[in-house]
Amino acid sequence: MAFPDSFLEEIRNRVPLSGVVGRSVRLIKRGRExxxxxxxHNEKSPSFTVNDDKGFFHCFGCGxxxxxIGFAMRNGGLAFPEAVEQLAMEAGLEVPRVRPEDREKxxxxxTLGKAMEEATKWFQAQLQGNVGNEARAYIxxxxxxxxxxxxxxxxxxxxxxTALKEALLARGIPEPLLIESGLLIKPEDGGPSYDRFRHxxxxxxxxxxxxxxxxxGRAMDPDAPAKYLNSPETPLFHKGRxxxxxxxxxxxxxxxxxxxxxxxxxxxxxxxxxxxxxAVAPLGTALTEEQIALLxxxxxxxxxxxxGDNAGIRAAMRAADRALPLLEPxxxxxxxxxxxxxxxxxxxxxxxxxxxDEVLAAALPMADILWRKETxxxxxxxxxxxxxxxxxxxxxxxxxxxxxxxxxxxxxFRNRLRTLFTPTRTWTPNRPGGNRPAYTGPGSWNRPxxxxxxxxxxxLERTEKxxxxxxxxxxxxxxxxxxxxxxxxxxxxxLDSLKSRILEEASRHPGLDGEAFAAHLRQRGLGPALDxxxxxxxxxxxxxxxxxxxxxxxxxxxxxxxxxxxxxELEQELAAAEAExxxxxxxxxxxxxxxxxAEVGSxxxxxxxxxxx
Numbered sequence: 350m351a352f353p354d355s356f357l358e359e360i361r362n363r364v365p366l367s368g369v370v371g372r373s374v375r376l377i378k379r380g381r382e383x384x385x386x387x388x389x390h391n392e393k394s395p396s397f398t399v400n401d402d403k404g405f406f407h408c409f410g411c412g413x414x415x416x417x418i419g420f421a422m423r424n425g426g427l428a429f430p431e432a433v434e435q436l437a438m439e440a441g442l443e444v445p446r447v448r449p450e451d452r453e454k455x456x457x458x459x460t461l462g463k464a465m466e467e468a469t470k471w472f473q474a475q476l477q478g479n480v481g482n483e484a485r486a487y488i489x490x491x492x493x494x495x496x497x498x499x500x501x502x503x504x505x506x507x508x509x510x511t512a513l514k515e516a517l518l519a520r521g522i523p524e525p526l527l528i529e530s531g532l533l534i535k536p537e538d539g540g541p542s543y544d545r546f547r548h549x550x551x552x553x554x555x556x557x558x559x560x561x562x563x564x565x566g567r568a569m570d571p572d573a574p575a576k577y578l579n580s581p582e583t584p585l586f587h588k589g590r591x592x593x594x595x596x597x598x599x600x601x602x603x604x605x606x607x608x609x610x611x612x613x614x615x616x617x618x619x620x621x622x623x624x625x626x627x628a629v630a631p632l633g634t635a636l637t638e639e640q641i642a643l644l645x646x647x648x649x650x651x652x653x654x655x656x657g658d659n660a661g662i663r664a665a666m667r668a669a670d671r672a673l674p675l676l677e678p679x680x681x682x683x684x685x686x687x688x689x690x691x692x693x694x695x696x697x698x699x700x701x702x703x704x705x706d707e708v709l710a711a712a713l714p715m716a717d718i719l720w721r722k723e724t725x726x727x728x729x730x731x732x733x734x735x736x737x738x739x740x741x742x743x744x745x746x747x748x749x750x751x752x753x754x755x756x757x758x759x760x761x762f763r764n765r766l767r768t769l770f771t772p773t774r775t776w777t778p779n780r781p782g783g784n785r786p787a788y789t790g791p792g793s794w795n796r797p798x799x800x801x802x803x804x805x806x807x808x809l810e811r812t813e814k815x816x817x818x819x820x821x822x823x824x825x826x827x828x829x830x831x832x833x834x835x836x837x838x839x840x841x842x843x844l845d846s847l848k849s850r851i852l853e854e855a856s857r858h859p860g861l862d863g864e865a866f867a868a869h870l871r872q873r874g875l876g877p878a879l880d881x882x883x884x885x886x887x888x889x890x891x892x893x894x895x896x897x898x899x900x901x902x903x904x905x906x907x908x909x910x911x912x913x914x915x916x917x918e919l920e921q922e923l924a925a926a927e928a929e930x931x932x933x934x935x936x937x938x939x940x941x942x943x944x945x946x947a948e949v950g951s952x953x954x955x956x957x958x959x960x961x962x
Contacts (some may be wrong), residue, residue: 352433355458356445357418360433362557362646366417367399370406373424378611378858380605380869388424389413401646403601459583459605459700461530465523465553465561470566471516472504472551481505482568484550491615492698497622499699501594501882502553506546506566511543531563531580542819552593554579554586554632557643560598562586565614565632577613579633589637592629593617597646601626606873608647608702609685610636611654611693611710612813619694623702628693637666638675642941645680650899652712652874653805669718673745676715676754679857683712703877710878711843716761719745730768739766812914814882818849821870821883822863826907827855833911847878863896885914920947 367376367383376383376399386406387397396410400760415423421432437444464491471531476488476498477532484505488498506513518524524542525534533542549566556562565581580586593703594617602608609628611617611718620628627647630641636653644651653668665684672682685708687696697705723741726732739762820826827834835852839845851870858869870879892898893906895927926942 352430353445354388356437356442357433358557359366359442360436360440361404361417362643363442364417364436365401366404366406366420367401369417370399370424370437376502387413394917401688402599407817408858440575458584460526460585462560462562464517464526464530464532465563466586467517467520468513468524468530468564468762469504469553469561470500471513472506472553473502473836475507475512476505476551480507487550491619491694492619492622500621502561503551503616503618503792504551506544506549506551508548510543510547512819513546514542526698527584530585531583546582546689548573549578553593554593556585556591556597557595557599562591563588563595563632567614575629577633584736585739588632588634590643591632592640593632594621594629595643598627604649604872606648606869608651609654610644610645610651612656613692613694616654616693619697620705623705624699625697625702625705635664636671638671641675650683652685652709654685654687654693654709654712656692657687661690663688665718666722667717669722672715673719674750675747676749677751678753678910679932684707684718685712706877707843709874710876711846714849720762720765724769730780735766735770742766743854745774809914809917810844812910813839815894816881816907816910816914817844817851817892817957819894819903819910820855821867821879822894822899823900823907824855824861824863824866825900826904827852828859829904830908830911833908837911837914843878847882850875850878916949919945923949 370376370383370385374385374397375389376385376610378396378778381402383399383401383402384395385393385397385399386392387410389408390413391774392410392413397406397408399406404416405414406416406420413423418429418432419425420435420438422429425432426433427435434444476484477918488503491510493503514524514527515757517527517532528535528542532545534545535542546564546566548569550569551563552567554563554565554566561584563586565580566578568576579588584590593614605627607627609620609625611628611630611631617628617630621628629644629647631637636644653665655665655668669684684685687693687708691699693705696708720742723738723745727738729738742762743759746755746762749755749758816834816837831852834848837848839848850873852869852871855866858866861869866880867883870876891906891910893903893910898906923942923945926945929942
């Protein structure tokens with residue numbers, strides 16, 4: 350029994366190979382692959398690997414190799430149709446009945462693919478000829494190199510109603526097929542067909558294997574009704590099920606550990622020219638569920654990158670709403686907001702890759718975007734308004750279908766609400782304790798105002814960097830002190846984001862030594878953040894944080910730094926409590942002051958003892 354290639358491809362995309370193999374083989378995660386004992390021959394050490402990204406299994410011992418359908422056949426003793434039907438049921442797909450007309454349609458799709466390939470070559474030739482002078486000037490103005498143009502197979506559709514039509518008809522491609530492919534438009538009044546794309550820079554759109562299935566065209570005429578025009582839906586192309594640059598990004602994402610989602614073709618191409626190949630773009634629409642599923646196959650936490658203007662912020666909020674019900678343990682999104690209303694193309698052209706890397710390294714978790722969406726601009730000056738915010742946040746969490754993720758979001762919002770509703774106390778220079786940073790509630794304090802480069806600000810940042818550097822260079826610290834590390838209240842920013850990612854990656858990949866852990870973090874796109882604490886910019890100054898320090902000195906120095914850091918936090922809280930007594934002498938304020946004073950005294954003693962060890 351024959352099945353359409355598109356149906357078999359859908360099964361491979363929907364059913365994770367590791368999930369099928371894992372029912373009969375104990376798999377262990379090793380980087381981007383799984384390993385285990387081969388089920389097809391007796392072995393004592395694992396030589397069997399499973400790669401979800403590439404979609405195949407392989408045994409280095411007996412040579413067994415195949416995809417998810419091949420494994421189901423071989424492991425279950427099933428015939429090909431039986432394996433397909435079993436996996437289709439698991440994927441929630443209806444098995445198509447193969448009829449003669451279905452075979453004709455499959456042949457038609459193959460022929461459409463050939464037509465799209467011929468059109469791509471023709472558009473490329475037009476760009477390089479005399480007719481493409483204006484388009485080449487535009488491309489050069491956008492800063493694209495010739496090798497980039499060739500890599501993305503960019504082309505030009507001339508200002509002619511029938512140039513493409515005549516060229517492809519001459520190559521033996523029938524007119525009905527060109528209409529079906531979306532390359533020609535057939536008027537409803539029965540008039541002659543004509544080229545869909547005219548006087549536009551052309552961007553071929555490939556499928557997951559890189560085969561051209563559609564086009565996007567950027568108008569050269571500033572008065573054109575549509576600046577960008579995409580192919581219509583065809584038997585080859587469904588815009589909600591594809592991503593621009595999917596084939597290239599699929600390979601690059603395995604190396605980088607993440608994938609970046611931008612808004613347009615030129616953003617993807619500019620990032621690739623700057624060395625960031627793991628970028629994709631939706632095709633003129635908001636992210637669909639199918640595209641979200643594709644992204645999660647590339648990376649557990651794709652980074653959605655948006656312009657920093659109001660439209661970009663709104664787009665980020667819409668993407669968060671679309672993804673919210675689909676969140677699963679370990680699968681989410683991060684959000685990178687570009688500065689000053691710039692887009693990725695603008696940023697890499699004006700400031701280079703480093704600036705873009707810094708933006709991506711500071712990407713915010715989805716929980717932060719949702720919090721911002723509900724709290725920004727909302728007045729909270731009455732109990733009723735605060736209750737309304739709480740209800741809105743819990744309604745956000747309720748939309749998450751997975752109960753475990755939903756529960757953690759509720760806890761996250763509850764904790765942030767508790768901190769938000771704690772009264773703020775601010776110190777001034779003439780009060781006892783001098784000019785201290787503002788206290789913003791238990792477990793939270795702010796460094797001096799932005800731009801303050803005084804000793805307090807630099808010492809705090811130095812300690813934060815040293816604590817992070819030590820954990821990266823000596824990840825075994827987390828086995829004993831992971832809870833203490835997680836409890837450090839860093840101010841929001843790149844260092845706090847790096848702390849969260851370190852905890853996340855260490856829990857997923859335990860047992861790595863310092864060198865391997867640092868390399869893994871860089872593969873996950875955290876290189877610029879790591880450079881702040883372990884690279885040239887960080888200049889590790891604390892001896893305990895250096896990679897060659899003896900383990901006992903590492904642990905002792907790191908723990909002393911933790912105690913000093915916590916003491917600074919307690920002193921902030923004590924200062925705020927003392928200030929409160931100046932205007933509020935109720936028993937609760939006094940009791941809080943006394944308790945904090947005792948806690949600070951105890952912490953000072955502990956730090957003093959540690960420093961003399």
